[in-house]
Amino acid sequence: MGKDITDGVSQSDNVNYSEYELKNGLKVILSADSSIPSVVINLCYHVGSKDEENNKKGFAHLFEHLMFEGSLNIPCGEYDNLCLNAGGDNNAYTTEDKTNYYIILPSNQLELGLWMESDRMLQFAISQESLDTQKGVVTEEKKQTFDNRPYGSLSLEFPPRLFPNSVYGWDTIGEIDDINKATMEDIKSFFEKYYIPNNAVLTIAGDLDEKETIELINKYFGSIPRGKNSIERKLPVKDSFKSSRDFITDNIQLPGIFVGYRIPKEYTKESFALELLSDILSHGDSSIMYKELVYDKQLCSEVGAYVDCKEFAGVFYLYALLMPGVDVESVEKVVYRIIDDVTEGKLPEQDLQKAKNKFETKHALRKQSILSKADMLTHYKTLFNNAELINSNIDNYLSITKDDIASISKEFLNENNRVTLIYIPKTR
Incomplete structure (x- = not known):
């Protein structure tokens, strides 16, 4: 066996x-x-x-x-x-x-x-x-x-x-x-x-x-033979990254602003902090981006933030779909100002606690499903050789402080570390 x-x-x-x-x-x-x-x-x-x-x-x-x-x-x-x-x-x-x-x-x-x-x-x-x-x-x-x-x-x-x-x-x-x-x-x-x-x-x-x-x-x-050769993982090499801002024409109705920041890999303090931040910024009607860009100023029809962390690298994404006639640069300024507020420590403490509560509830619910349970156990074993993360990983999120989010955001969510794509409708 x-x-x-x-x-x-x-x-x-x-x-x-x-x-x-x-x-x-x-x-x-x-x-x-x-x-x-x-x-x-x-x-x-x-x-x-x-x-x-x-x-x-x-x-x-x-x-x-x-x-x-x-x-x-x-x-x-x-x-x-x-x-x-x-x-x-x-x-x-x-x-x-x-x-x-x-x-x-x-x-x-x-x-x-x-x-x-x-x-x-x-x-x-x-x-x-x-x-x-x-x-x-x-x-x-x-x-x-x-x-x-x-x-x-x-x-x-x-x-x-x-x-x-x-x-x-x-x-x-x-x-x-x-x-x-x-x-x-x-x-x-x-x-x-x-x-x-x-x-x-x-x-x-x-x-x-x-x-x-x-x-x-x-x-x-048990009788299936072992693979003959060991696998060498291809690690990301030091690349030639440069911050950029590009316009792309597409068959769409409304312009969209999409921003990606390079961040550290999955299962790091940085990834935990930024996942919490993505929830605080855009998940729910009371979230920071939604309240300002959609509800209060009515500049956008939809906003979002999410983290895509991989085995050796990660990305923090933001997006905003504009209302008709709204100027792209004016929305960009608001988005980047919101990020600047985070880096300056202006994140409300109650927002962070609310995000932690949501993460804890979501984590508990996922563990009740045998499909999600199997997926999480497999994921943690495959990428980190540690299935026990299914039980302990939530503690990493709960230990994040407002200062952690501010300092990590300042290091990674800045203009030298981002790619911006502006989607604009094709003229007919």
Whole structure:
């Protein structure tokens, strides 16, 4: 079975779990929860768009699609049918740092789900026909998500400006030319390098018997061979970043201001502070940006702030969609003045406490869902090798002070560290 099982710290409101590792390097986490008769099987591979080569941008996301195109013992198109016929559901997603697959099944179908996932990991079984089909699917997805959607190109415009010459310098959708040039040899090589037990975390949460589950995991995953080569993570190199402000014409009705600041990676004091700040600035009718720009001055129809932290870098985003006839520069000045107020320590203490309360409630609610629970355990183990963060990470947010937010904002939310994109409607 591999290493001995070690129990996660258990407190009354904590997630209980156990974890171990198979001899082939597959990390396993089990979290029993009999509140509903279902199980979640979450399998995450530590590979995302940042791991792609320059001429193979989009491979991680393409592979997410290909994994539903059949495996050694499951014909193309049957994966979804097997899951649905068993009363379950499944999905997947790709980020810059990982590719995550999950299945939700009635608990008496756990063995079926483990067999299905192990079969996909066992051996490369993608056909040329499936590859050609998914190239077309990804091309269409790019058109629908980025090309034909208002402000849709933001995800393509920001990365190369924020992270020039860096592994985070492109969106997960990649480059269509690279995808169309992908060969069967390219795809097989990607599979053999990244879709291996020693680059994956398997989490099972829900109505399970731990002893029986361990036996099933060993039955279906224990004999899959370890990957031959160790994976060297591509770290962001020192890039040639320069602050910039660009205008982009788009098929939109209202102008929009979008700002991105480079910030430190996930699970840092800076990321905790800035996530709280994003909530204070724009979440809810009483938030600072909403109250001033939307409610009081009626300059904008919508405003927002959010943090996108990755394994080795992060971005703090702000945006404002303008009301008809409103001057862009006047709104920019208000947005930057609001940020300046934060750096000068003018953030109301009650706003910070309200944000902490919201974070604490949200965190507690997420731990009640077996799907969210499995996702969080897998995420923390994959990127930080520490599943216990599911219980302890909230304390990092609660310890942030108003002075922390002011000093961190001053360091990172400044004009020398930002990219501004002004979207303006095409003239007709």
